[in-house]
Amino acid sequence: MIFWGQFILINIIGFFGDEKVSIINIDSSYFVLVSFDVAILLSKIYVVMGIVYFLSSISKVILNERLTQIHTLITSISGIIFLLLLILTESNISLILILLLFCFVQFILITNILIGLIKKLR
Helix, strand or coil, X not given: CHHHHHHHHHHXXXXXXXXXXXXXXXXXXXXXEEHHXXXXXXXXXXXXXXXXXXXXXXCCCCCCHHHHHHHHHXXXXXXXXXXXXXXXXXXXXXXXXXXXXXXXHHHHHHHHHXXXXXXXXX
């Protein structure tokens, strides 16, 4: 249930952090990110992940423990680092790399759920 704690922590960081605006330039596109809005988005993502893990536990879908630990660890750390980097630094490359890591790790969750469902159906 680490994602519920992450939800609270990210809301605190977003609420008390500066209303910092970061502009990320990728090729010829500019993305404007406001730290408070990113905190709200991240907290919603963490709530959804918490619900997914909760539903998997009550539906008796047995998830791979190692994949769950890897997903939880990397997701928790990368989400907070992304928000802190957004507030504290101007580095576009580090923000993009942390965001890509955060998105890529979500495939571990999807893979873990699919493996658990296949094992449950057997």
